[in-house]
Amino acid sequence: MSPVEQIPAAGSEPMAAAPARPSRATLVNAALGLGLLAFGLGAWAMGEVFMVTLATKVAILAIAGAGLNLVLGYGGLVSFGHAAYFGLGGYTAGILAHHALNYTPLFEWPFLFEGTTSMPVIWLTAMVIGALAAAAIGALSLRTTGVYFIMITLAFGQMIFYFAISWPAYGGEDGLPIYVRNGFPGLDTLDPLHFFGLVWAVLMAVLGGIAMLARSRFGLALQAARQNRQRLMAVGIRPGGVLLTAFVISGAITALAGALYADLNRFVSPSMLSWHLSGELLVFLILGGTGRLFAPLAGAGLYIALEHLLGGVSDHWQFFFGLLLLAVVLFARGGVIGFLAGGKRHG
Amino acid sequence: MSTILLIEQLLNGLQSGLMLFLMAAGLTLVFGVMGLINLAHGSLYMVGAFACAGVAAATGSFWLGLAASIAAAAAAGAIVEVAVIRRLYARDHLDQVLATFALILIFSEGTRWLYGSFPLYLNVPPSLSGSVTLPGGIQYSLFRLAIIGAGLAVAVGLFLLIGKTRIGVQVRAGEADREMIAALGVDIRRLYTLVFALGAALAGMAGALVGTIQSVQVGMGEPVLILAFVVIVIGGIGSIKGALVGALLVGLTDTMGRVLLPSLFDLFMETSAATSVGAALASMAIYILMALVLVVRPGGLFGARA
Numbered sequence: 001m002s003p004v005e006q007i008p009a010a011g012s013e014p015m016a017a018a019p020a021r022p023s024r025a026t027l028v029n030a031a032l033g034l035g036l037l038a039f040g041l042g043a044w045a046m047g048e049v050f051m052v053t054l055a056t057k058v059a060i061l062a063i064a065g066a067g068l069n070l071v072l073g074y075g076g077l078v079s080f081g082h083a084a085y086f087g088l089g090g091y092t093a094g095i096l097a098h099h100a101l102n103y104t105p106l107f108e109w110p111f112l113f114e115g116t117t118s119m120p121v122i123w124l125t126a127m128v129i130g131a132l133a134a135a136a137i138g139a140l141s142l143r144t145t146g147v148y149f150i151m152i153t154l155a156f157g158q159m160i161f162y163f164a165i166s167w168p169a170y171g172g173e174d175g176l177p178i179y180v181r182n183g184f185p186g187l188d189t190l191d192p193l194h195f196f197g198l199v200w201a202v203l204m205a206v207l208g209g210i211a212m213l214a215r216s217r218f219g220l221a222l223q224a225a226r227q228n229r230q231r232l233m234a235v236g237i238r239p240g241g242v243l244l245t246a247f248v249i250s251g252a253i254t255a256l257a258g259a260l261y262a263d264l265n266r267f268v269s270p271s272m273l274s275w276h277l278s279g280e281l282l283v284f285l286i287l288g289g290t291g292r293l294f295a296p297l298a299g300a301g302l303y304i305a306l307e308h309l310l311g312g313v314s315d316h317w318q319f320f321f322g323l324l325l326l327a328v329v330l331f332a333r334g335g336v337i338g339f340l341a342g343g344k345r346h347g
Numbered sequence: 348m349s350t351i352l353l354i355e356q357l358l359n360g361l362q363s364g365l366m367l368f369l370m371a372a373g374l375t376l377v378f379g380v381m382g383l384i385n386l387a388h389g390s391l392y393m394v395g396a397f398a399c400a401g402v403a404a405a406t407g408s409f410w411l412g413l414a415a416s417i418a419a420a421a422a423a424g425a426i427v428e429v430a431v432i433r434r435l436y437a438r439d440h441l442d443q444v445l446a447t448f449a450l451i452l453i454f455s456e457g458t459r460w461l462y463g464s465f466p467l468y469l470n471v472p473p474s475l476s477g478s479v480t481l482p483g484g485i486q487y488s489l490f491r492l493a494i495i496g497a498g499l500a501v502a503v504g505l506f507l508l509i510g511k512t513r514i515g516v517q518v519r520a521g522e523a524d525r526e527m528i529a530a531l532g533v534d535i536r537r538l539y540t541l542v543f544a545l546g547a548a549l550a551g552m553a554g555a556l557v558g559t560i561q562s563v564q565v566g567m568g569e570p571v572l573i574l575a576f577v578v579i580v581i582g583g584i585g586s587i588k589g590a591l592v593g594a595l596l597v598g599l600t601d602t603m604g605r606v607l608l609p610s611l612f613d614l615f616m617e618t619s620a621a622t623s624v625g626a627a628l629a630s631m632a633i634y635i636l637m638a639l640v641l642v643v644r645p646g647g648l649f650g651a652r653a
Contacts, residue, residue, distance in 0.1 A: 072441070078441045078444060080444065140638055140641055140642070143641060143645045144641070144645050144646075146440060147378060147384045147440050147584065148580060148584065148645075150384060150440060150444060151384070151576040151577075151579065151580050152580055152641065154573060154576060155573060155576055155577050155580065155634055155637055156638075158634070159630075159631050159634035159635075163627055163630060165630070166627045166629075166630040167623065167627045168623050169623075275569070275573065279444075279448045282441070282445060282448070283445065283448070286441070286445050316456045316457075316459065317456075318452045318455070318456040319452065319453055319456035319457055319460065321452060322450065322451075322452030322453035323449070325445065325446075325448070325449035325452070326431065326446055326449040326450070326453070329442050329445045329446040329449065330431070330446065333442075
């Protein structure tokens with residue numbers, strides 16, 4: 001690998017690909033994306049419906065991780081409260097479907113709205129709600145930096161968790177079932193393969209969008225905010241606005257993943273809002289390789305595979321996973337993609 | 348709402364605030380001196396509670412259990428510091444978060460392996476069981492009163508330790524300038540291990556005391572850890588005084604919110620709706636308090652830096 005290819009920073013991996021010859025990072029990304037598709041299709045061909053569901057779960061968690069990666073990998077903000085947006089997206093799907101299926105209006109003013117079971121409408125609503133929550137939480141949290149930011153995002157995530165537990169209207173601690181998976185025009189979403197294909201397409205669209213965003217003027221400013229805030233201000237860009245915008249987009253993406261996750265399980269519960277989930281999203285990124293475009297997919301895939309394999313060996317698989325994670329953090333920085341694709345991530 | 352109930356709840360708020368202080372003091376010291384965010388602090392709280400439950404069950408003595416909880420948590424803290432935490436001081440906060448998150452998984456799952464998922468219950472020692480009558484005819488649990496006393500005693504002891512002793516001077520100097528005190532011949536590695544073990548011992552003690560009132564189970568440290576974070580954000584990172592004020596504010600707000608908010612909404616809503624709205628808002632009260640502090644003083648009430 002020539003030194004020239006090692007210079008581009010996070011998110012600019014596609015830029016490193018000269019038109020003639022794709023870089024190793026691009027090849028690894030393509031292998032990951034197509035690998036997941038092949039796994040899902042292969043499992044379907046062999047009649048392993050459970051494996052198709054597992055692949056769908058990986059894709060959804062990768063979307064949630066991609067949302068976090070935008071602020072963490074590119075913007076350098078360690079948000080420990082992204083379960084909040086994931087859970088809000090899930091509850092949006094659950095509540096809209098709940099009202100539509102029970103024929104009870106969600107609200108009657110300014111117009112009658114009886115909920116919906118249409119995925120596109122649900123996705124849009126979930127993203128708006130995720131964005132609004134992220135705007136409110138981000139505006140407060142971004143007044144601080146560093147370790148304060150970590151603790152505050154965690155605390156606000158917990159606030160929404162406790163609210164969901166103590167608000168009885170939508171199930172409280174017991175959660176809210178979605179009796180029939182919401183529909184998408186032209187697809188039979190109850191068919192595991194259709195749903196997997198839909199989720200995979202959404203994942204690719206999200207990753208493509210983030211790749212484009214990272215190369216735009218906004219994305220460059222965002223990465224500059226991570227690398228050197230003073231210098232960014234010196235060229236006339238206020239880091240606060242850039243970071244808040246990224247935080248809002250990130251919240252919307254993670255909420256979209258939450259809506260899909262609720263439909264996958266046909267169930268929403270406060271556990272989608274728990275801080276363990278925020279921690280797991282961070283773990284995906286460090287396992288995959290922070291700041292790499294496909295890190296969330298590599299990390300989520302590895303995590304679910306380990307959960308499945310170790311979980312089959314011992315009920316206490318989290319003990320061994322903890323040891324593994326500790327070893328990765330202490331000794332193997334760069335994650336899966338760093339190991340496979342090589343090249344250093346700068347700043 | 349009777350005055351007696353109100354005073355009882357004030358005392359409960361004071362008690363939970365002081366236990367939070369024991370947690371937050373260790374966290375804020377570790378952050379102030381070593382610049383480390385330690386998520387596994389809640390695991391040390393859990394270790395203390397399980398050590399107390401185990402030793403109390405084996406010997407029949409709560410006091411031996413309490414001593415064991417402090418010793419076990421301090422030992423676990425020292426081992427973890429030497430084996431793992433020491434490698435994290437120079438790393439960024441993300442690595443610290445993930446490594447200590449991994450420690451939580453190891454501690455929680457390891458404890459579940461040893462003790463199972465069922466909660467253990469500790470008995471209040473006979474000398475502290477029952478209740479006392481306070482001035483004004485209020486009946487209050489003697490054990491909770493003793494916890495308040497113990498919390499106040501530890502707080503005073505900690506202020507004296509930090510403010511008046513040689514070790515306290517080194518700790519404060521460590522907060523101000525790590526390199527300089529190392530250059531002046533203080534064994535900084537030993538000081539770090541000592542501070543970490545001290546914080547762990549306080550967490551273990553809190554775990555044993557709160558575990559006696561509630562129950563001892565895997566994962567009991569996590570809600571407390573997050574409350575301790577709220578305390579530190581409110582009080583200001585690195586400040587023991589801030590941790591005390593923040594802990595009392597959080598303890599009282601949480602307890603009083605749960606009692607007062609439902610009856611406040613009862614004044615202008617139906618009772619059932621008032622109960623659910625009040626309970627939902629009460630669960631958010633401390634976070635709203637935190638947000639307000641952030642708006643007014645982003646660095647916390649006693650924080651030196653933002």
